[in-house]
Each structure stands twice: as structure tokens, then as C-alpha cells.
Amino acid sequence: MSEAQTTREAPPASTPGHVGESVVRPDGIPKVTGEFIYSSDLWAEGMLWGATLRSPHPRANIWSIDTSTAESMPGVHAVLTHEDVPGRKMYGLEVPDQPVLAWEDVRYQGEAVALVAADHPETARRAVEKIAVDYDVLEPLTDSEEAMSECAPKIHPSGNLLRHVRIRHGDIETAKADVVVEGEYEIGMQDQAFLGPESGLAVPDGRGGVDLYISTQWLHVDRDQLAASLDLTPEQVRLTLSGVGGAFGAREDLSMQVHACLLALHTGRPVKMIYGREESFFGHVHRHPAKMRYEHGATKEGELVYVKARLVLDGGAYASSSTAVCSNAACFACGPYEVPNALIDSYVVYTNNPPCGAMRGFGAVQACFAYESQMDKVADALGMDPVELRTKNAFETGSEIPTGQKVTGPVPVAELLERVTDMPMPEEESPMGRDLRELPGGVSNVTHGEGVKRGVGYAVGFKNIAYSEGFDDYSTARVRLSISAEGPLVEVHTAAAEVGQGLVTVQAQIARTELGVEQVVVLPADTSVGSSGSSSASRQTWMTGGAVKAVCEAVRQSVLGKVREDIEDTPGDLRLEGGNVVSRDGGILIGLDELLGDESIEETREFRHKETEPLDADGQGDAHVTFAFAAHRAVVEADTELGLVRVVEIATAQDVGKALNPQAVEGQIEGGIAQGLGLALMEEIQTEEGKVHNASFTDYLIPTILDMPPVKAEVLELGDPDSPYGLKGVGEPPTISSTPAIVSALRDATEQELSRVPVSPDQIVGIAKKPPERPPQPGSRSPEYPTTTTIQPEE
Amino acid sequence: MPVPPAELTAEFAMETSPEGEKSPREQIEAGREAAGASGLAQETGPESTALAGSRAEVLEALPQVIEAALDAGARGVKVRIEVPTEARQQT
Numbered sequence: 001m002s003e004a005q006t007t008r009e010a011p012p013a014s015t016p017g018h019v020g021e022s023v024v025r026p027d028g029i030p031k032v033t034g035e036f037i038y039s040s041d042l043w044a045e046g047m048l049w050g051a052t053l054r055s056p057h058p059r060a061n062i063w064s065i066d067t068s069t070a071e072s073m074p075g076v077h078a079v080l081t082h083e084d085v086p087g088r089k090m091y092g093l094e095v096p097d098q099p100v101l102a103w104e105d106v107r108y109q110g111e112a113v114a115l116v117a118a119d120h121p122e123t124a125r126r127a128v129e130k131i132a133v134d135y136d137v138l139e140p141l142t143d144s145e146e147a148m149s150e151c152a153p154k155i156h157p158s159g160n161l162l163r164h165v166r167i168r169h170g171d172i173e174t175a176k177a178d179v180v181v182e183g184e185y186e187i188g189m190q191d192q193a194f195l196g197p198e199s200g201l202a203v204p205d206g207r208g209g210v211d212l213y214i215s216t217q218w219l220h221v222d223r224d225q226l227a228a229s230l231d232l233t234p235e236q237v238r239l240t241l242s243g244v245g246g247a248f249g250a251r252e253d254l255s256m257q258v259h260a261c262l263l264a265l266h267t268g269r270p271v272k273m274i275y276g277r278e279e280s281f282f283g284h285v286h287r288h289p290a291k292m293r294y295e296h297g298a299t300k301e302g303e304l305v306y307v308k309a310r311l312v313l314d315g316g317a318y319a320s321s322s323t324a325v326c327s328n329a330a331c332f333a334c335g336p337y338e339v340p341n342a343l344i345d346s347y348v349v350y351t352n353n354p355p356c357g358a359m360r361g362f363g364a365v366q367a368c369f370a371y372e373s374q375m376d377k378v379a380d381a382l383g384m385d386p387v388e389l390r391t392k393n394a395f396e397t398g399s400e401i402p403t404g405q406k407v408t409g410p411v412p413v414a415e416l417l418e419r420v421t422d423m424p425m426p427e428e429e430s431p432m433g434r435d436l437r438e439l440p441g442g443v444s445n446v447t448h449g450e451g452v453k454r455g456v457g458y459a460v461g462f463k464n465i466a467y468s469e470g471f472d473d474y475s476t477a478r479v480r481l482s483i484s485a486e487g488p489l490v491e492v493h494t495a496a497a498e499v500g501q502g503l504v505t506v507q508a509q510i511a512r513t514e515l516g517v518e519q520v521v522v523l524p525a526d527t528s529v530g531s532s533g534s535s536s537a538s539r540q541t542w543m544t545g546g547a548v549k550a551v552c553e554a555v556r557q558s559v560l561g562k563v564r565e566d567i568e569d570t571p572g573d574l575r576l577e578g579g580n581v582v583s584r585d586g587g588i589l590i591g592l593d594e595l596l597g598d599e600s601i602e603e604t605r606e607f608r609h610k611e612t613e614p615l616d617a618d619g620q621g622d623a624h625v626t627f628a629f630a631a632h633r634a635v636v637e638a639d640t641e642l643g644l645v646r647v648v649e650i651a652t653a654q655d656v657g658k659a660l661n662p663q664a665v666e667g668q669i670e671g672g673i674a675q676g677l678g679l680a681l682m683e684e685i686q687t688e689e690g691k692v693h694n695a696s697f698t699d700y701l702i703p704t705i706l707d708m709p710p711v712k713a714e715v716l717e718l719g720d721p722d723s724p725y726g727l728k729g730v731g732e733p734p735t736i737s738s739t740p741a742i743v744s745a746l747r748d749a750t751e752q753e754l755s756r757v758p759v760s761p762d763q764i765v766g767i768a769k770k771p772p773e774r775p776p777q778p779g780s781r782s783p784e785y786p787t788t789t790t791i792q793p794e795e
Numbered sequence: 796m797p798v799p800p801a802e803l804t805a806e807f808a809m810e811t812s813p814e815g816e817k818s819p820r821e822q823i824e825a826g827r828e829a830a831g832a833s834g835l836a837q838e839t840g841p842e843s844t845a846l847a848g849s850r851a852e853v854l855e856a857l858p859q860v861i862e863a864a865l866d867a868g869a870r871g872v873k874v875r876i877e878v879p880t881e882a883r884q885q886t
Contacts, residue, residue, distance in 0.1 A: 090838065090839055096837065096839075099838075103840070103841045104841055156837075157844060158830075158831050158833070158834045
């Protein structure tokens with residue numbers, strides 16, 4: 001078998017730096033200059049190109065698939081359908097409910113139906129067009145409320161309700177409030193909009209197995225799903241991480257992995273598959289759209305008495321990680337606030353919309369938009385400052401989330417709010433006559449300042465770190481210490497996916513710090529070492545960082561054990577520093593090169609966080625490991641005549657526990673805010689009857705550098721008592737509360753209700769159509785949930 | 796993120812009869828509908844469906860699926876019962 005050109009070459013030793021120092025990422029400059037090797041750049045001798053036939057219909061029965069014309073085309077090596085899937089015909093992260101290739105039904109536009117391998121990508125594309133599929137097109141089910149109705153068509157055998165998380169906390173029946181505020185909120189379908197579309201190279205090993213070079217977030221969960229569908233053992237399916245262009249949750253599910261492997265095993269040739277941008281929109285899951293109905297009760301002094309919330313998430317056609325997203329939305333439905341009584345129902349349903357799953361913030365984003373909008377409404381109803389209301393109800397150490405779980409460790413909600421409030425406000429010059437670039441609409445020259453109003457808004461958000469609900473969450477690391485020609489060398493090997501977050505750098509920093517060796521190489525991630533879990537849930541620095549720290553400690557113990565074996569009367573307190581074994585007074589006892597010579601020390605360790613437990617029938621239980629918090633203040637200017645917006649500045653404060661690489665932390669904070677801004681103002685996959693209208697970066701808008709405001713960030717390092725170095729996950733909190741802060745600022749500027757994101761210009765100028773009133777569908781309302789507005793008169 | 800692993804799965808494939816009162820497709824659908832009513836059903840292939848859940852739930856629902864298929868004219872039902880060796884991996 002020919003040798004694939006991959007990223008297997010050992011990377012150069014990473015930029016020196018220890019824990020707590022800003023270290024330059026090795027992939028940063030190559031990505032900017034276009035020299036970075038993505039998985040789409042892979043090549044192998046004799047390689048074929050794979051392509052996918054996708055359903056143009058959101059819901060249809062398949063009567064027949066005729067591949068004969070495509071098979072007869074010159075240059076076509078294989079045309080495969082579901083009949084060619086040798087093993088499990090379904091896959092899925094939580095529920096194996098998605099066909100590798102559809103056989104009888106298609107449930108969303110873009111569902112994979114057949115595959116082609118050809119000697120040229122254009123031949124493959126043309127062959128796909130020659131596959132004749134006879135569809136019986138059905139009316140799609142696209143409304144999540146309707147999907148919960150008893151009379152709705154069943155999209156899957158057991159119905160459309162995928163999960164209902166029910167939380168009952170305190171005694172909602174006897175809770176008495178002076179002020180009651182209701183609200184309905186909606187979030188559109190956001191795309192992860194990563195840089196590099198799905199791609200990979202499958203290479204058959206000639207012995208029935210396959211090697212896959214792939215962009216993914218979790219190598220081992222891909223491998224296990226691949227082995228099941230290919231009818232191979234896990235050992236016969238080997239994955240190596242290749243250059244990843246971002247993920248944000250969109251690479252947790254399989255996309256082209258199993259298709260490329262099927263084609264490679266069928267043809268006996270390497271097969272490469274690359275999605276273009278349009279196909280990518282159909283090739284991965286998105287953020288769940290949500291409809292949320294809230295009721296908050298508070299005393300006239302501003303203490304929250306109760307929260308009732310009903311959240312309905314649209315999971316689309318397949319489960320992906322919807323059940324966990326549904327749980328997160330429920331657990332965080334009240335925000336980081338003391339709420340003694342809560343009644344929460346969170347639902348996720350199947351529809352014929354595009355499948356939804358993991359995306360940065362994972363359920364917490366949807367809930368945060370609703371509860372922070374409600375906090376502003378409560379403050380308004382009470383005539384209270386919105387920050388004061390938040391501070392009055394802010395979580396402290398020992399507070400309980402509605403699941404009854406106490407929040408341990410530092411819980412600086414009030415401090416974060418105080419910090420963003422105390423940061424100096426950006427100067428406010430008159431909009432009249434300003435440089436156009438500093439006005440909403442910019443150089444489109446739509447206003448010279450007339451109609452422009454400024455607003456300020458605040459929001460706080462929180463989220464769990466790592467996996468929850470009893471999952472056995474662990475990461476594995478292997479470290480080898482040896483002596484190279486340049487001196488002591490540490491090689492770190494994990495399966496953790498570097499998806500652009502800077503994990504490679506952090507692993508090297510930890511190894512350097514723990515073993516006192518400057519020359520550190522982080523080996524390519526692959527499945528020849530144990531699982532590291534996914535690069536998601538803001539967990540990877542904690543979990544794989546923890547594994548690297550643990551294994552380095554084991555290596556250090558082995559080194560010191562050897563010192564004690566080899567050298568008589570060694571002092572008790574030894575450490576490794578500068579490539580030497582050093583005593584407490586700093587004296588060099590022996591160099592590692594002299595101690596080890598030709599020997600090497602290799603250890604492997606697994607790292608686990610503390611155990612969590614599933615939620616019970618009332619949604620009670622210590623389901624989460626820990627929580628991370630961030631606060632945002634947004635200053636915006638809106639053209640109230642045209643509905644255009646300029647975000648002037650975002651101020652933020654976030655507790656990161658410990659900044660292992662401060663520059664990377666800053667990058668995560670700014671990047672997360674950009675994604676939150678996108679959701680607030682522009683990012684939405686537009687669907688109509690299940691069909692996507694804007695599967696391109698021309699029509700799906702993401703913030704550019706012209707949309708992104710300056711960010712003032714204060715990073716707190718309060719130290720989590722249970723984590724390595726006290727660190728906390730950093731990646732998700734910036735995305736969670738930046739969206740409601742921006743919308744709150746827009747409400748301040750425009751005095752419009754703005755109950756849906758992304759906020760559209762017609763909402764800003766007050767001409768948006770309200771959603772049509774619909775009667776409750778049978779089974780769609782919790783009987784415990786009131787459907788009328790009840791503002792209590794003040795006593 | 797976790798979903799409690801199924802304690803038991805029962806995958807069943809209908810052996811349809813072309814001479815039955817109902818068409819082969821209807822025979823398959825009858826089994827599927829009975830499986831769907833249990834709330835435990837997962838589609839696993841063109842002619843097969845699985846029940847996945849707690850041991851008690853699966854064993855309680857299984858006879859109803861078989862009965863429904865036979866009543867619809869199926870010649871037989873192949874059943875494969877399995878205790879998953881490890882929790883399904885979740886994110």
C-alpha cells in the first residue's frame with residue numbers, strides 16, 4: 001500500500017514556555033499565511049476522490065436507487081448505497097439513529113443517500129448526479145411545538161420527543177411574589193462556521209483494516225462508531241488527527257469518516273473526501289433553535305422567589321448530542337442566581353429540520369439569552385438597576401442550582417459584575433459628523449449620525465465544565481523521557497484533538513514545568529494511545545492537561561527513584577530543573593543525561609475528574625463537576641431608523657481559575673465574544689419547510705473584523721480547588737453571556753422588546769411581525785405551567 | 796455527556812411472507828409500530844428494528860412486537876438479544 005502524505009512527521013519542539021507564561025501557538029502564523037496543512041491538503045499515491053449524493057428533500061420515502069449509469073462512467077471506481085454497509089447501518093453519539101446511508105426514508109435536506117469514488121473530483125461529482133433516486137416527497141414536520149403533538153407524524157419509531165428534563169425545586173405552589181414577569185424568547189439556528197470544511201483521507205491497510213487521517217474532536221468515539229459500521233474490530237480502524245480548521249462542536253459527530261472508509265475498503269485504494277462550504281452546512285450539526293417561555297416572580301425588594309421555564313429545543317432529524325444539550329438548558333435555566341423555587345421543563349424534539357447538536361455553550365447559550373432578558377424585565381418592573389438586581393441574587397459559594405447541586409469553589413458572580421461595571425465606559429462623542437466607519441452601517445453611508453442612539457447592557461452566564469450526569473470522563477497521556485543529541489527530551493503522546501484552541505502548547509508547557517526539561521515534543525494525536533475524550537465542554541485543558549501533569553509526576557517519581565537507586569545518601573527533597581536533578585538548595589545532584597544515558601522512562605496515566613451522578617425524576621442530583629462564570633457589558637449604537645447596529649465595545653470579566661497560557665486565554669475570550677456577537681446580530685441558518693436558504697458565507701453572515709469591537713477583559717485567577725493548577729475551562733463562557741449583553745444594550749438604545757436572536761433590523765425599528773398566535777397543541781403544554789400573564793398588584 | 800446505557804438490546808428482523816393477507820412491507824411496519832409504541836425502538840436497518848432500554852422494559856415489550864408481526868402475517872421473527880458490554884460513549 002502506498003504511503004500517505006500525512007501530518008505524521010514529528011513536529012518541531014514547541015516554543016519554550018512554562019505554565020502561566022504566554023506561549024506562541026505553533027499553528028498561528030501558518031494559518032494566517034496559508035501554509036498550515038489541513039486535513040483537506042492530504043494526498044496519497046493512487047488516491048481516489050469520494051463524493052456524496054444527498055437528499056434534496058427534508059422528508060421523503062425512497063422507492064428505488066438506480067446506480068447503473070453512474071457505475072458505467074469512465075473513471076468511476078465505486079458507487080455505494082446502504083446495501084454496501086457491512087456492519088451497523090446506523091451511527092450516533094448518544095442514540096445510533098442516523099443511517100450511514102439512507103434506505104427507506106430521508107429525514108432532512110442533505111441526508112446522505114449514496115457514495116461515489118472516482119479518479120477525479122469532477123468525475124465523482126458528475127457520477128453523483130447520474131444516480132437516480134425515486135423519492136415520494138412528503139410534507140416535512142418543521143415546527144418543534146407541532147412535533148410534540150400527539151397527531152404529528154412520527155419521524156422515528158418511538159415518536160418525536162427525544163428527551164424531557166423535568167426539574168422541580170423548592171415549593172412552587174406556595175411561592176408568593178410581589179412582581180411577576182413573563183416573557184417568550186426565541187433563538188435561531190446558529191452554525192459553528194469553522195474555518196476548514198469536513199475532510200479526510202482513508203487508506204486501506206491491505207489486511208482488511210483502514211487508517212483514517214481526519215479532522216475531528218474525538219478520535220476514539222469516531223473509531224468505535226466506524227468499527228461498528230465497517231464490521232471491523234477497533235484495532236483494525238486507526239485514526240490520526242490531521243490539521244483541523246476549528247470545530248466548536250461541529251466535529252463531534254461523524255460526517256465523511258465512515259463514507260471515506262467504506263469507499264477505501266471497497267476499492268482497495270486511498271480515498272479522500274472534502275466537503276465544500278455549501279456541503280459542509282449539510283454535513284454537520286448546528287446549534288439548537290429554541291423557543292423559551294419564562295415566568296419570574298420576585299419580591300418588591302428584588303429577591304427572586306421563583307422561576308418557571310419551559311424550553312423547547314429543535315433537535316432536527318437525528319439525535320446527535322441533543323439529550324445532553326436539553327439537560328444543560330434545564331440545569332442552567334435560572335442563571336447564576338439564587339432561586340429558591342423552580343419549575344423547569346426542557347424538551348428536545350425530532351423534526352425534519354437540519355440535525356442539531358453540540359456547539360460552544362451547549363444549551364447554556366439558549367437559556368442565558370432568556371433568563372438574562374428576564375432579569376432586565378424584572379429590574380424594569382421593580383424600577384431597580386439591572387446590575388443591582390443581579391448582584392442581589394448572585395450565586396455565592398454554596399448556592400444551589402435548581403438541581404439541588406451546591407456550587408463549590410470560588411463563585412465570583414457579584415465580583416465579575418462589579419468589575420465590568422467599574423471599567424471605564426468608552427467615550428461618547430456626538431454621532432453627528434463622525435467618521436463613517438464609526439457609525440452603524442459604516443461606509444455604506446446610510447447615516448451621518450441622525451437616528452443613532454447608544455445603549456448599555458449587562459449579562460452574566462455560567463456553564464458546566466467537562467462531562468456530566470455520571471459519565472466516566474477521563475483522558476489518557478503517555479510521556480517518554482529520553483536523552484537525544486540535543487539533551488533531555490520529553491515526548492508527550494495523547495489522543496486529544498488540537499482544534500485550534502492551543503492544547504498542543506498547553507501540553508508542552510505542563511511537561512516543561514513538571515519535568516524541568518526545555519525540549520518537549522507533542523506527538524501527533526492518534527488512537528494508538530488511550531482516549532482523551534472530546535475537545536469540547538471546555539474540558540480538554542483540565543482533563544488532558546491533568547493527564548499530562550499526572551503522567552509527568554509519575555515519570556518524575558521514576559527518575560527520582562533511579563537517583564536513589566544509583567546514588568547513595570541522596571537528600572530527601574529533590575526536583576527536576578534545567579535538565580538536572582536538583583536538591584532543595586539548588587545544587588545540581590546529577591544531570592538527566594548522565595543519569596539516563598541510553599535508557600528512557602515511559603509512563604502512561606489516566607486522569608479522571610470527580611464523579612457526577614444522573615438527575616433523578618425531579619431533575620435533582622449532583623450532575624456536574626464544576627461551573628465557570630463570566631460577565632459582559634456591551635455598549636452599542638443603533639440606527640433606529642434603519643435598524644443597523646455597531647457594537648462599540650465589550651467589557652468582560654471571567655474567572656479562569658489559572659491562565660496556563662494567558663495569550664491563549666485572551667484569544668478564547670475574544671473569539672467567544674465574536675461568536676456571541678454573531679448570534680446576537682447576524683448568524684442564523686435560514687430554513688423554510690426544512691430547506692436551507694443560506695448555505696454559504698455569502699448569505700450566512702458571520703462577524704468580520706469590521707463588526708468586532710474592542711474588548712476590555714479582566715481575567716481572574718481564583719483557582720478551582722479540584723483541578724490541575726486550579727484552572728477552569730475558558731472556551732465557552734465568553735460565548736454565553738455576550739449575546740444577551742448585546743441585546744440588552746440594544747433594548748436600552750431602542751426601547752424595543754427584542755425577544756428573538758439574531759436581532760433583525762425590522763425588530764430594531766419596531767416593524768417586525770410578531771410570531772403568529774397559535775393555540776396550544778395537544779400535549780405541548782405542561783399542565784403545571786400557566787399560560788396567562790399575571791402581574792401581581794403591589795400589596 | 797451521558798445517556799444511561801441500555802441494559803439490554805433486542806434486535807429483531809421480520810421474515811415476511813409474500814402470501815400473507817398483508818404485504819411484506821405492512822408486516823414489517825406492524826412490528827415496527829409495536830416497537831415504537833414501547834418508546835424503546837431504534838431503527839437499525841431496512842428490515843430490522845431494535846428495542847433498547849432496561850432489561851425489564853425490553854423483555855416486556857418484546858412479545859408484543861413479535862405478536863404484532865405474526866398477526867400481520869410474518870412467517871417468523873429473528874431476535875437477537877444482547878447485553879451491551881460497555882456504556883455507549885457520549886459527548
